[in-house]
Amino acid sequence: MEILERNVEKILAVLSLLAISLIFVYIFKNSDASIINWDEEKVNLNINDKVYENLYIDKINVPPVKAGDVVTITKKDFKLSDNNENLVFRTYGSTIDVFLSGENIYSYGEDLYREGKTLGRGYHIVKLRSLGDKTSDLVIKQRIVEDMSYRWVDFFKFTSSNNIWHEILINNVFGIVSGIFLFSLGAFGNLVYVVLFLITKKNNLHLSYSFATMFFIGLWNCTTSGIIQAITGNYEIISFLEYFSIYATFVMYLFLVALIKKKSGKTKAIDIVKLLSLLILIGATALHLSGTLCISKTIMLFRNYALIVLLVLFYTLYIDYKNQKKYENVLLIGNCISFALIVVHIIIHNFNLTEIMDITNDNLITIAVLVMIIIPLFLYFLELDEIEKYEMQIRVLKSLAYIDKLTGLGNRTSGIAYIMDLIKNGFDYYIVMFDLNNLKEVNDHLGHDKGDEMLVNFANCLNSSFSDDYCKKIRYGGDEFIVVAQFDKVEDINDNIKQLFRVIDEVNxxxxxxxxxxxxxxxxxxxxxxxxxYENVVKLADERMYSYKSEVKNQICET
Incomplete structure (x- = not known):
């Protein structure tokens, strides 16, 4: 079972590394968004009394908004064509009302807003009705429910497609493929881990934390890329899962790094951040569910929190750089890469660098966290080989400590350990004490080589006569051997002893x-x-053996 467990863990580690690597090839090969039939049109943007005219929503630095602001997006003289039968846009934390020719054709969030509940984020898909040859104003009215300094509307396009979700998901192929893959691999890996734990009773936290990290970052990718909304149609669930999954990812990752660095003794900073992260996750969850903490505050908190965490990890790994194992330095390099990518992501979003925002989207964060997943798995794979080497050395040392070199049977130490294990588990047992009658005479007259041969021959006789798995054969010392057997009754022992004497007769x-x-x-x-x-049992078997020996000698003398 140990071999099975070790091989399964190796297979999981190798497949994880290979699949994560191959996923990039697939993603970039299939991420050409030019085939998607999206149409962008210029609109007017009105925030309270400030007007921004004739612009593309996707390509402007959207101004910050505050709770209570009213935002209006207007397309003047709108006329339905073959390219704009549907309007698709993505917003955060606001109510939505869409008007065409003064008629409200789409609404979201008004009831939640009146009840003081948190509004979610996600894509809004509006089917536009035909106006014939007429033109009219298309108006999207938003009531902002939370302060937002980032892009609170970051997708605004028209399409004629009848399969809009397909096009949305294709537009986010990186997040979709990586999200589904990591989510599935994390769930499957943890399932295998649980099965192995139930079978072997061995708790491999390294593997568990690695797959948990995969699971949560995969869930986060599925929420940000739209696939969860496509399945559930619930904006509030998306908002909750988005922040919860990314926070949980960092918590699992910190537990993983702390486990890797446990032997170094320099994990105090990581332990503090780990505890703080867990408290933030619990606190943010409670505040979000109560409506106190909105999605925008969660996002801003996470960005700053992520920087602090990575700085702490960088410092902790750096100060231990010279003392740690060489391959563990890869962990420091991986965190540096992740840190740099997250910094770039924060700069892009905080400064609204829209020229490159469409290219990066959430891909920088995805890549950063993928690096944070790949590195620990890589370390785990290397650590498996090292553990196997240690286990092999331990097996060799155990064989030297527990095996009698001459006969190949267990020695006295292994016999006592075996008996103690039976006692620990509450099993009854028999002890049969054997003593070679004439070993001293053979050594004195034929030499010790013949005496050794005699011992080996008797050991072979024991092996062939007591071949059951529940019989432990031991060379107890000198010319004494014992068999520890888990038989139900003494008659079973006697049957094996009769077989032993038959084998001895054949040898003689x-x-x-x-x-x-x-x-x-x-x-x-x-x-x-x-x-x-066990001492009393051994002593009694020894006394009975000497009684038997005396009886045999007396019979010989009488004869």
Whole structure:
């Protein structure tokens, strides 16, 4: 089972690394958005009394807004054509009303706004009705419910497609593919981990945290790219899952890094940030559910929080750079890359650098977190090989400590350990003590080589006679051997002893050895004692063995 567990973990680690690498090839090969039939049109933007005329919403530095502001987006003299049968736009934290020819054709969030609840984020899809040859004003009215300094509307396009969600998802192919992949791999990996834990009872936290990190960042990608909205149609769920998943990702990642660096003794800063992150996750969840903390505050908090966390990680990893294992330095490099990408992302969004915002979108954050996932998995894969080397060394040392070199049977230490394990688990057992009758004479007259040969031959006889898995054969010392057996009754022991004497008779038929195997034995059971100590059982078996030996000698003398 250890081999199965080790191989499964290796397969999971290798597949994770290969799949995450190959995903980039697929994404960039299939991310050509030019095939999508989107149409952009110039509109007028009115924030309270300030007017911005004749502009593309996607390409302007959208001004900050405050709670209570009224925003109006107007398309003058709008005429329905083959290219603009549907309007698609994405907003944050605001009520939506769409008017065409003065008629309200789409609404969102008014009831939630009156109840004081948090409004979600997401894509709004408006089916535009035909006006014939007439033109009219298309008006989108937003009531802002929270202060927002970032792009509170970042997608505003028309399309003639009848499969709008397909086009939206294709437009976010990077987030969609990576999100589904990481979410599925994280869920599957944790499922395998749980199964392995139930089978082997071994708790591999490194693997668990790695797959949990994948799961949550995959969930975050699915929310930001639109796939969760396409499935649920619920804006509020998207808002909740967006911040919760990214916070949970950082919490899992911090637990993972702390686990990797546990042996270094320099994890105090990581432990503090880890605890703080967990408290922020719990607190933000409670505040968000109560409506106190809005999505914009959550996003701004996360951006600053992410920078602080990465700075702490950078500092902690850097001060231990010279003392840590060489391949663990990769962790520092990965965090530097992630830190740089997140800084660029924050600069782009905080300064509304719209010229490159459409290109990067949330891809910088996605890549940053992917790096944070790949590196620990890479370290884990390397650590597996190192662990295997240590385990092999331990097995060799155990064999030296527990195996009798001459006979290949277990030695006295392994026998005691085996008995103690039976006692620990509450099992009854029999002990059969064997003693070679004439080993000293063979050593004195034929030499120690013959004596060693005699010991090996008897060990082989024991192996062939007590071949059951629940029989432990031990060379207890010198010419003494014991068998520890988990039989239900003494008759089962006697059957094996009879078989042993038959095997010994077959060995003795070979007269060229110069000696005959002869053995005395005694049997004792743990059931004969009220106490759990093994010493009394061994002592009783030894006494009965010597009684048997004396009886045999007396019979020989009488004869």
């Amino acid at each position: 038929r070979d007269g060229e050895k110069g000696y005959s195997l002869s053995v005395s034995y005694g049997i004792a059971s743990s059931k004969e004692f009220a106490t759990t100590g």
